[in-house]
Amino acid sequence: MSTLIRKILLFSLVSIVAVFVFVISILWTYSNKLPDYKILKNYKPPVSSKLYSGEGELVSDFSSEKRIFVPYNSIPRIVIYAFLSAEDKNFFSHPGVDAKGIIRAVVNNISNVISSKRLEGASTITQQVAKNFLLTNEVSINRKIKEAILAFRIERALSKERILELYLNQIYLGEGAYGIASASLEYFDKAVSDLNYEEAALLAALPKAPSKYNPYKSIEKAISRRNFVLKNLFENSYIDEKQYKDFTKKKKIFNSYKKALIFGGSATAFWLFWTFGFSTLIVGYAITGPLAIFQTILIITIFTYSYLKLKKDKKQKDLINEKDEDIEKKDMVIDKLEKDLEESEDMKKKIVDY
Numbered sequence: 001m002s003t004l005i006r007k008i009l010l011f012s013l014v015s016i017v018a019v020f021v022f023v024i025s026i027l028w029t030y031s032n033k034l035p036d037y038k039i040l041k042n043y044k045p046p047v048s049s050k051l052y053s054g055e056g057e058l059v060s061d062f063s064s065e066k067r068i069f070v071p072y073n074s075i076p077r078i079v080i081y082a083f084l085s086a087e088d089k090n091f092f093s094h095p096g097v098d099a100k101g102i103i104r105a106v107v108n109n110i111s112n113v114i115s116s117k118r119l120e121g122a123s124t125i126t127q128q129v130a131k132n133f134l135l136t137n138e139v140s141i142n143r144k145i146k147e148a149i150l151a152f153r154i155e156r157a158l159s160k161e162r163i164l165e166l167y168l169n170q171i172y173l174g175e176g177a178y179g180i181a182s183a184s185l186e187y188f189d190k191a192v193s194d195l196n197y198e199e200a201a202l203l204a205a206l207p208k209a210p211s212k213y214n215p216y217k218s219i220e221k222a223i224s225r226r227n228f229v230l231k232n233l234f235e236n237s238y239i240d241e242k243q244y245k246d247f248t249k250k251k252k253i254f255n256s257y258k259k260a261l262i263f264g265g266s267a268t269a270f271w272l273f274w275t276f277g278f279s280t281l282i283v284g285y286a287i288t289g290p291l292a293i294f295q296t297i298l299i300i301t302i303f304t305y306s307y308l309k310l311k312k313d314k315k316q317k318d319l320i321n322e323k324d325e326d327i328e329k330k331d332m333v334i335d336k337l338e339k340d341l342e343e344s345e346d347m348k349k350k351i352v353d354y
Helices: 002-031 037-042 077-087 099-114 125-134 141-157 160-170 180-188 197-205 219-235 241-249 256-288 291-353
Strands: 049-052 058-062
Touching: 037 125, 037 141, 037 160, 077 125, 077 160, 077 197, 077 219, 125 141, 125 160, 141 160, 160 180, 180 197, 197 219, 197 241, 219 241
Parallel strands: none
Antiparallel strands: 049 058
């Protein structure tokens, strides 16, 4: 019996040493090829340049990305709680990689595979910051390893508040909006400080799949995902049961006037303006003569330009949505690779145990 115990102890010791050497070799291999994470200390996201008239009216917005930077101290607690509940509820307690989240994702993915549902990821907010700022969207296990190592290093270099500030100002939330402030204006036409819980929950629902849960494209999916975030808010004790039930009953969750303008109003307005223009031309010419022709042409030109601009904006939004869908497909591939990696690790463990 004592011989068997010694063999078991020896085998366990060898296994531990082998795992230790394996981990050290991976860290050594990847550590020398990582980007400099220290640039995040002084990083300032690019913001849009705006041109205003003498009366304070916005004339034009020059930017490749719609973004308004909001410092951490100006971000409402409601918004922070919503994003933590949706993306990383253990953010303020884990060291960059959430071991509990990984275990939970593995357990949940077993049932997801059986029921053919989309697999859950286990990336923390810190890992997403590492990917968005320092890495590419490369779909590979190599990137996930780099992401995890960078997450540990970022946590040592930056405060939790700074990491969250970077994340909330950089994250893409659909419709060309980057960051919570820009998305708040895009979807609700209000400042981020004026958001309520159900609106904050919708914004927090978007990082998962900005195109899929875009309320302008699919109101049902957007409400379903928003309600999921509200449920997490309730389970994490940020809201009570009565608030949860009241919030989930609300169906109007975006700027409906803007939606009508983007998806239908422009064409209707175009034909109305043309009809109005020709009517004005006929009646005006009979009353005031040639001056009516100039006035009518001017009106029609302005309305035609407005229509073409709206049409161009809608085309750009469609291109952005296509980009979102491509990103979602890549994320699904990443989820599958993560699952394969987890299965590979389980197999290695079984072999070692055997």
